[in-house]
Amino acid sequence: MGRAFVYVILGGGVAAGYAALEFVKKGVSYGELCIISDEPVAPYERPALSKGFLLPEAAARLPSFHTCVGANEERLTPKWYKEHGIELVLGTGVKSADVKRKTLLTTTGETISYKFLIVATGARALKLEEFGVSGSDAENVCYLRDIADANRLVDVIQSCPEGNAVVIGGGYIGMECAASLVINKINVTMVFPEEHCMARLFTTKIANYYEEYYKSRGVNFVKGTVMSSFDFDSNGKVTAVNLRDGSTLSVDMVVVGIGIRPNTGLFEGQLTLEKGGIKVNGMLQSSNSSVYAIGDVAAFPVKAFGETRRLEHVDSARKSAKHVVAAIMEPDKTGEFDYLPFFYSRIFTLSWQFYGDNVGEVIYYGDMSGSAFGAYWVSKGHLVGAFLEGGNREEYEAIAKVTRLRPAIEDLTELERQGLMYAVTVSQKPAALPPVEVRASDLLLEKPLYAWHATAGVIIAASIAAFAYFYGKKRRRW
Numbered sequence: 053m054g055r056a057f058v059y060v061i062l063g064g065g066v067a068a069g070y071a072a073l074e075f076v077k078k079g080v081s082y083g084e085l086c087i088i089s090d091e092p093v094a095p096y097e098r099p100a101l102s103k104g105f106l107l108p109e110a111a112a113r114l115p116s117f118h119t120c121v122g123a124n125e126e127r128l129t130p131k132w133y134k135e136h137g138i139e140l141v142l143g144t145g146v147k148s149a150d151v152k153r154k155t156l157l158t159t160t161g162e163t164i165s166y167k168f169l170i171v172a173t174g175a176r177a178l179k180l181e182e183f184g185v186s187g188s189d190a191e192n193v194c195y196l197r198d199i200a201d202a203n204r205l206v207d208v209i210q211s212c213p214e215g216n217a218v219v220i221g222g223g224y225i226g227m228e229c230a231a232s233l234v235i236n237k238i239n240v241t242m243v244f245p246e247e248h249c250m251a252r253l254f255t256t257k258i259a260n261y262y263e264e265y266y267k268s269r270g271v272n273f274v275k276g277t278v279m280s281s282f283d284f285d286s287n288g289k290v291t292a293v294n295l296r297d298g299s300t301l302s303v304d305m306v307v308v309g310i311g312i313r314p315n316t317g318l319f320e321g322q323l324t325l326e327k328g329g330i331k332v333n334g335m336l337q338s339s340n341s342s343v344y345a346i347g348d349v350a351a352f353p354v355k356a357f358g359e360t361r362r363l364e365h366v367d368s369a370r371k372s373a374k375h376v377v378a379a380i381m382e383p384d385k386t387g388e389f390d391y392l393p394f395f396y397s398r399i400f401t402l403s404w405q406f407y408g409d410n411v412g413e414v415i416y417y418g419d420m421s422g423s424a425f426g427a428y429w430v431s432k433g434h435l436v437g438a439f440l441e442g443g444n445r446e447e448y449e450a451i452a453k454v455t456r457l458r459p460a461i462e463d464l465t466e467l468e469r470q471g472l473m474y475a476v477t478v479s480q481k482p483a484a485l486p487p488v489e490v491r492a493s494d495l496l497l498e499k500p501l502y503a504w505h506a507t508a509g510v511i512i513a514a515s516i517a518a519f520a521y522f523y524g525k526k527r528r529r530w
């Protein structure tokens with residue numbers, strides 16, 4: 053038994069949904085595109101699972117968060133795929149791939165062949181067993197990667213009202229789930245090996261802000277240690293978490309978020325891998341010219357950093373999906389993927405965004421005892437990363453723009469003094485202008501190629517005036 057398609061997307065997550073929409077926008081013909089997913093539902097916005105999905109009231113449920121609502125685009129229900137002649141093969145895994153023959157073999161025994169394959173298999177959650185601890189299959193131990201996990205987590209939360217939870221891991225899943233558990237009136241202790249939460253991205257100072265906020269909401273932190281074993285009752289439920297530092301925490305439930313591994317297994321030995329993912333070029337094309345990779349599984353060249361990276365965030369999944377469709381359907385009109393890394397999170401009433409890279413010296417701005425603050429990262433004389441908590445839309449756009457511009461920074465003290473205003477000012481200047489340098493005395497042009505000094509002066513003066521007004525009104529201390 054077999055079917056043939058021009059385009060096959062392997063995986064039915066975020067990247068698959070955004071790629072499908074782009075295929076339709078670019079005029080894919082009826083019957084040309086097939087999506088194969090081992091999940092039983094059409095592509096959805098995975099970030100909802102640790103946020104809206106876990107709310108005790110008015111929780112998000114499908115079909116409300118099918119892709120592509122997360123980017124304010126159309127919501128692609130199963131009906132949409134049908135109407136556009138896209139074959140959605142759900143609840144079906146691919147168990148082997150043969151890139152020479154251009155075929156995939158599914159768990160139902162069907163062989164599906166393609167002209168172009170887009171690998172969008174995402175990643176799987178790491179299990180405790182991979183760290184030498186057993187007990188992951190206990191009914192009150194939860195992971196969170198897909199909708200089945202999320203449904204299970206909701207059941208476990210509801211089974212222990214006002215109970216005690218231990219959250220293992222201080223990364224994205226740990227932080228977002230801990231917040232959701234607190235909102236569900238569960239008492240939370242977070243356990244992780246690092247000195248502070250979100251160690252991959254946050255500095256100690258930034259982490260401290262969030263940890264203090266979490267503590268104010270009743271969360272306990274046990275840092276610098278890992279769990280060594282579980283205690284179970286006679287029904288096999290976990291009753292306690294034993295830590296390597298010798299302490300024991302009584303629990304009603306456990307949530308584990310200790311990182312992921314990209315789903316590359318089908319292609320090992322067939323495609324070049326790098327950074328744990330499938331290595332692709334600027335057109336998102338792998339070492340086999342008929343096979344492309346996007347989303348969490350793809351290791352792609354990040355132009356701004358001059359190196360290959362694999363990102364694990366929804367914005368890169370969405371944008372790489374859009375780009376790959378253009379690269380396949382309109383190769384002559386499509387340039388290389390030029391992506392500025394963007395991460396965000398929303399926890400309790402807090403909300404932050406980060407753009408670029410977190411390397412080099414860190415310059416903080418704003419009021420870390422208030423509701424809004426941020427940081428810049430400066431490496432080799434250029435601003436390469438920016439973080440902002442509690443900003444508004446214009447301010448987030450400003451830090452995104454300034455990071456993309458990578459302006460030369462000569463004086464870190466002056467950058468610190470200007471704070472967010474620096475991003476706002478630089479982002480407001482006309483796009484064609486060269487990067488602005490910050491000096492001790494004033495804002496100066498690096499290379500005054502254009503006669504725009506007067507305009508710049510007006511913009512800066514206006515910005516400062518606007519800022520002064522804004523400052524006075526909002527009482528923010530940038």
Ligand code: FAD
Pocket residue numbers: 062063064065066067068088089090091098099100101102144145146147172173174175196197198315318346347348349363364365366367369394395396397398
């Ligand atoms: P996925 O969305 O994981 O999709 C992969 C799909 O492939 C899945 O459907 C999987 O079942 C399927 N698949 C895998 N192997 C096979 C196979 N052999 N056969 C068939 N199907 C297969 N990022 C943010 O930037 N902000 C957030 O707030 C945020 N929140 C998150 C919350 C949660 C709970 C999780 C788990 C992730 C979150 N992320 C967030 C990360 C973001 O969701 C991922 O980066 C994004 O989903 C990656 O998209 P993808 O399509 O590459 O992979």
Ligand code: NAD
Pocket residue numbers: 102183220221222223224225226228243244245246250251252278279308309310311312364365366395396397398
């Ligand atoms: P992560 O990489 O963000 O964090 C993993 C954490 O595991 C580390 O911070 C560390 O504290 C902990 N850890 C590692 N080994 C451990 C051990 N032996 N014992 C205890 N803790 C240990 O991964 P995650 O939090 O599991 O998130 C999974 C994926 O989901 C990631 O790809 C992440 O980017 C994505 N995600 C992203 C967002 C977002 O962007 N807002 C939200 C949720 C999930």
